[in-house]
Amino acid sequence: MRLLKRFWWIFLLGFLAGGGWMLWKGSKAKELKAITYTVKRQDLTETLTLSGEIDALEKADLKFQTSGLLSWVGVKEGDTVKKYQAIASLDKRELTNNLNQYMNLFLKERWDFEQGVDDNKNWQTLGMTDAARDSVKRTLDKNQYDLNNAVLSFEAKNLALKFATLTAPFAGIITKVEVPVAGANITPASAVFSIVNPSSLFFSATADQTEVSSFKEGMLGKVVFDSFPEKEFSGSVEKIGFIPKAGESGTVYELKIAFDPGDLASSIKMGMTGDVNFVLKEIKEVLAVPEAYVKKVDGKFFVSMKTGDSIKKVEITKGETIEGLVEIKSGINENDIIYNQP
Numbered sequence: 001m002r003l004l005k006r007f008w009w010i011f012l013l014g015f016l017a018g019g020g021w022m023l024w025k026g027s028k029a030k031e032l033k034a035i036t037y038t039v040k041r042q043d044l045t046e047t048l049t050l051s052g053e054i055d056a057l058e059k060a061d062l063k064f065q066t067s068g069l070l071s072w073v074g075v076k077e078g079d080t081v082k083k084y085q086a087i088a089s090l091d092k093r094e095l096t097n098n099l100n101q102y103m104n105l106f107l108k109e110r111w112d113f114e115q116g117v118d119d120n121k122n123w124q125t126l127g128m129t130d131a132a133r134d135s136v137k138r139t140l141d142k143n144q145y146d147l148n149n150a151v152l153s154f155e156a157k158n159l160a161l162k163f164a165t166l167t168a169p170f171a172g173i174i175t176k177v178e179v180p181v182a183g184a185n186i187t188p189a190s191a192v193f194s195i196v197n198p199s200s201l202f203f204s205a206t207a208d209q210t211e212v213s214s215f216k217e218g219m220l221g222k223v224v225f226d227s228f229p230e231k232e233f234s235g236s237v238e239k240i241g242f243i244p245k246a247g248e249s250g251t252v253y254e255l256k257i258a259f260d261p262g263d264l265a266s267s268i269k270m271g272m273t274g275d276v277n278f279v280l281k282e283i284k285e286v287l288a289v290p291e292a293y294v295k296k297v298d299g300k301f302f303v304s305m306k307t308g309d310s311i312k313k314v315e316i317t318k319g320e321t322i323e324g325l326v327e328i329k330s331g332i333n334e335n336d337i338i339y340n341q342p
Contacts, residue, residue: 052205058197
């Protein structure tokens with residue numbers, strides 16, 4: 001009985017030792033697999049992603065130049081307007097009366113000027129003293145100046161009458177009407193009409209001062225909006241800001257990126273946020289290995305080549321390093337196995 005018990009203890013110890021050896025061997029195999037890499041051809045791509053939002057080149061807040069009685073409002077939020085279409089108007093009765101009054105003053109000055117010319121037709125040739133001739137000249141000049149001032153005053157009143165009506169500077173959509181109902185006395189600050197041209201939308205992104213030198217006008221990218229995460233829009237850099245963008249915490253520059261909304265044009269709105277992805281550098285079908293497998297010794301670059309059970313250092317010629325991958329120009333071949341030796 002005692003012999004049988006000893007046999008079972010020996011069997012159990014052997015089983016545990018064998019199991020432990022198998023686990024150790026498996027873990028070493030996994031570790032070896034994790035620190036080896038098979039050299040292969042691949043595309044190396046360096047990308048840069050910038051965040052931003054939709055803005056418009058043509059957008060404006062329209063205001064009256066003077067205070068007055070708002071007599072007519074011809075639009076509401078969401079309306080589409082044409083270029084030069086009237087939007088709202090102040091009461092023009094007083095302005096019209098002022099214009100007529102200055103028209104009368106202009107006509108009076110005009111008759112005074114012409115009468116003065118008729119009364120002194122031959123003042124330069126008649127036998128007059130120099131003092132008399134100077135007096136006539138001053139009178140005629142004064143009449144001319146009075147006429148000029150009357151013309152300027154009339155034009156100013158005509159402009160005031162014209163500015164009493166707000167018109168759209170471009171075709172677009174009315175996005176804000178602060179005073180939607182006529183009949184209220186307003187000031188320039190209290191009656192704002194905002195308009196945006198949806199055809200002028202662009203994606204406004206910001207690049208840090210360390211990134212902006214990587215861009216140039218005409219550079220292509222892919223825009224993805226948070227509202228349409230599954231849709232990519234083709235974009236191109238139209239303009240790069242020369243001075244830092246105001247209101248930002250760091251030194252960043254604005255990139256204006258034109259994009260094609262395609263069949264989603266009616267769904268794209270001002271202020272929508274998203275990202276634009278640029279390919280800064282791309283190398284096709286080259287041998288490349290992870291950067292951690294390349295070691296530098298005395299100004300030369302090496303990888304550790306695994307051949308059977310032995311490992312040897314092989315000198316390589318490296319090219320670009322992109323996104324953690326090193327281009328291999330010479331020294332090793334495709335399907336070689338290299339070792340990441342600590």
